[in-house]
Amino acid sequence: MEQKGVTIWFTGMSGAGKTALAVPLEKELRSRGLKVERLDGDIVRQSLTRDLGFSKEDRDKNIERVTFVAKLLTRNGVAAICSFISPYRAVRAKVAEEVGNFVEIYCYAPLEVLIERDVKGLYEKALAGEIENFTGISDPYEVPENPDVTIDSSTETVEESLVKILRRLEELGYVPPAEKDEAYTEDEEAEIEARLAALGYL
Amino acid sequence: MGLFGRFRKGKQGRQRVVFIGLDGTPFTFMKRLIDEGRAPNAARLAQQGSLLRMDSMWPWVSSVAWSTMMTGVNPAKHNIFGFIDRDPATYKQFIPTSRHMKAKTLWEVLSEAGKRVVVVNVPVTYPPREVNGLLVAGFLSPNLDKAVYPPSYLPTLKSLGYIVDADPWKARESKDLALQEVNATLDARIRTLFHLLENEDWDYLHVHIMETDRLHHFLWQQMEEGHPTYAPAFYDFYRRIDDMLGQLAANLEGDTTLMWMADHGFCTIKKEVYVNRWLQDNGWLRLRNIPPDRKLGLDEIDPASVAYSLDPGRVVIRVRGREKEGCVAPGAEYEALRDEIATAALELHDPDSGEPIFQAAFKREELYHGPYFEQAADLILAPYDGYDPKGALYKETLTYKGDELVGMHTYDDAMLYVGGHTIAQVRFSVLNVMPTVLDLLGVPHPPGLDGESLL
Numbered sequence: 001m002e003q004k005g006v007t008i009w010f011t012g013m014s015g016a017g018k019t020a021l022a023v024p025l026e027k028e029l030r031s032r033g034l035k036v037e038r039l040d041g042d043i044v045r046q047s048l049t050r051d052l053g054f055s056k057e058d059r060d061k062n063i064e065r066v067t068f069v070a071k072l073l074t075r076n077g078v079a080a081i082c083s084f085i086s087p088y089r090a091v092r093a094k095v096a097e098e099v100g101n102f103v104e105i106y107c108y109a110p111l112e113v114l115i116e117r118d119v120k121g122l123y124e125k126a127l128a129g130e131i132e133n134f135t136g137i138s139d140p141y142e143v144p145e146n147p148d149v150t151i152d153s154s155t156e157t158v159e160e161s162l163v164k165i166l167r168r169l170e171e172l173g174y175v176p177p178a179e180k181d182e183a184y185t186e187d188e189e190a191e192i193e194a195r196l197a198a199l200g201y202l
Numbered sequence: 203m204g205l206f207g208r209f210r211k212g213k214q215g216r217q218r219v220v221f222i223g224l225d226g227t228p229f230t231f232m233k234r235l236i237d238e239g240r241a242p243n244a245a246r247l248a249q250q251g252s253l254l255r256m257d258s259m260w261p262w263v264s265s266v267a268w269s270t271m272m273t274g275v276n277p278a279k280h281n282i283f284g285f286i287d288r289d290p291a292t293y294k295q296f297i298p299t300s301r302h303m304k305a306k307t308l309w310e311v312l313s314e315a316g317k318r319v320v321v322v323n324v325p326v327t328y329p330p331r332e333v334n335g336l337l338v339a340g341f342l343s344p345n346l347d348k349a350v351y352p353p354s355y356l357p358t359l360k361s362l363g364y365i366v367d368a369d370p371w372k373a374r375e376s377k378d379l380a381l382q383e384v385n386a387t388l389d390a391r392i393r394t395l396f397h398l399l400e401n402e403d404w405d406y407l408h409v410h411i412m413e414t415d416r417l418h419h420f421l422w423q424q425m426e427e428g429h430p431t432y433a434p435a436f437y438d439f440y441r442r443i444d445d446m447l448g449q450l451a452a453n454l455e456g457d458t459t460l461m462w463m464a465d466h467g468f469c470t471i472k473k474e475v476y477v478n479r480w481l482q483d484n485g486w487l488r489l490r491n492i493p494p495d496r497k498l499g500l501d502e503i504d505p506a507s508v509a510y511s512l513d514p515g516r517v518v519i520r521v522r523g524r525e526k527e528g529c530v531a532p533g534a535e536y537e538a539l540r541d542e543i544a545t546a547a548l549e550l551h552d553p554d555s556g557e558p559i560f561q562a563a564f565k566r567e568e569l570y571h572g573p574y575f576e577q578a579a580d581l582i583l584a585p586y587d588g589y590d591p592k593g594a595l596y597k598e599t600l601t602y603k604g605d606e607l608v609g610m611h612t613y614d615d616a617m618l619y620v621g622g623h624t625i626a627q628v629r630f631s632v633l634n635v636m637p638t639v640l641d642l643l644g645v646p647h648p649p650g651l652d653g654e655s656l657l
Contacts, residue, residue, distance in 0.1 A: 157650070163573040171291075171523065183299040183329050188344035192297055193286075195341070198370035199419060200474075200607040201263060201285045202513050202593060 005074035006174040007099040010083040012107030017153035018083035041084040054133040087141040106147035109154040218458040223410030228467035229255040229617035243448030251621035257631040258466040267465035268325040273305035274636030274651040278572030280305040293500035317405035341367035380420040384413040422609030423470040460621035467615025472588035476597035477511035498595040513593030516579035
């Protein structure tokens with residue numbers, strides 16, 4: 001199957017599991033022979049958009065620049081895995097429109113779970129007022145209305161979520177199914193089927 | 203010191219388990235054998251441990267039940283839903299093997315914990331996956347040469363005259379040949395069991411007797427009806443099983459727990475029920491062409507069809523976006539159709555006797571939960587004992603009663619024996635077996651098991 005470029009866009013609040021899923025997804029897609037690049041919010045903000053803050057205007061610019069890169073990658077047949085909070089629906093819609101082949105994956109967990117997890121210590125600071133414009137605390141997050149996949153990291157394991165995402169990407173034709181190392185030759189399979197039929201199991 | 207004295211291997215105080223699979227031996231049948239004095243060893247062992255009635259797993263075929271036993275999780279986590287399955291996008295059918303099994307097996311968990319395992323003939327272990335020890339795959343192996351890990355053990359098995367499975371075609375020819383086949387295969391299996399006991403180092407030794415299931419498929423009715431020739435032969439077979447259990451028990455160290463398990467029960471078939479015939483009669487299934495030899499694949503399903511069935515009693519709704527050329531919209535249309543089929547199934551009666559055929563029509567979410575949930579059929583029809591649902595795509599009649607296959611599986615008459623422990627009889631299922639074994643061997647449970655230890 002010839003690779004069709006796609007932007008796989010993980011959106012959700014901080015700590016909801018975007019990167020936790022993007023990393024193994026990248027590994028799996030590479031193992032299936034795809035060209036993959038991962039654009040992660042934390043990493044991009046140290047380089048490509050290190051001049052930007054977290055005001056609405058700066059968030060929009062952040063996504064705009066990332067979209068530019070994702071579009072280039074998608075256009076050239078790469079699976080661009082993007083994990084950004086990207087809290088605004090209109091901005092996400094614009095990304096989708098720009099890149100064309102776009103798959104939105106909404107990563108959710110209840111806010112109280114995210115605060116308890118606080119994987120980067122940011123929720124505590126935001127609640128103490130030390131960080132402004134923090135999504136979920138002092139800034140809004142607009143829940144996607146029709147994402148391609150919804151993940152609930154408070155109830156699903158990473159593996160369960162990955163299976164859902166891969167199934168959807170396969171259904172959409174962006175990812176070939178995992179290669180099956182066949183256990184039987186054709187003749188062997190026919191014989192085993194005949195054996196099962198003889199035992200009344202088919 | 204006699205022959206069996208050499209079983210005393212390993213360090214004193216080493217916790218070990220010997221696990222015997224008695225495929226399809228009903229709890230109620232074992233109890234009857236005990237009560238009638240036909241199984242004196244089992245009777246004594248039942249006094250020394252706990253002989254328990256157990257539920258299987260729906261659908262109650264060995265591939266599903268043993269996969270559940272060996273992983274401790276439900277089918278939506280281990281991904282084995284029957285002896286046959288399909289890719290819903292292409293309708294290519296396949297036989298699920300260990301390559302499709304997505305959960306870690308008991309013997310893999312034990313291996314990782316440093317325990318040595320010897321596992322023989324368990325269903326869905328082909329192709330053999332790596333273990334710390336020896337694994338001989340079960341009857342879904344195309345031949346013995348491919349069934350052994352490590353392959354270096356193959357010459358030993360061949361020297362023992364090991365047989366992968368009784369020949370079902372011979373068994374279908376005549377009851378005498380069926381008996382000959384199961385007894386010859388049992389001979390080889392028992393011979394191998396005691397060779398492994400004596401010569402291999404193990405913490406967990408599991409040998410699966412599939413011959414019980416084979417005997418029951420071909421001769422259960424004859425046993426129940428007291429056939430003058432075949433009933434005694436049936437009991438004689440079980441005398442050999444009982445002797446085997448007695449020999450095992452007599453020669454195990456004090457720290458070794460003997461267990462045995464049946465994955466489902468058995469009963470006489472009243473009628474085979476062709477679910478796809480029923481779906482066709484009700485307008486839910488239509489076939490494109492009926493080839494003269496009537497060997498049909500799922501590609502013969504007319505795209506206007508809304509449902510089809512896979513063995514045994516699984517009903518798949520042809521939902522759009524999942525099924526090849528699926529025409530049923532997900533959501534309200536799917537739910538309404540599923541309810542309609544479920545209701546109709548519960549209203550289906552034997553056209554001759556008037557008895558109801560299905561006791562339950564489970565929605566998949568009632569039985570399964572996990573990452574492979576989408577592979578499950580939408581409805582799992584649970585028959586009353588005696589009505590055996592089949593998945594043949596085309597049959598001319600709804601029901602049939604034949605002479606060759608006379609026994610079928612049952613759900614709530616499986617069995618577990620745990621030696622040396624008193625366990626109260628509660629309702630439990632095959633999901634509880636793996637955690638129980640892990641506790642006996644002092645190995646922590648991996649995360650995500652669906653059952654709890656019985657200890």
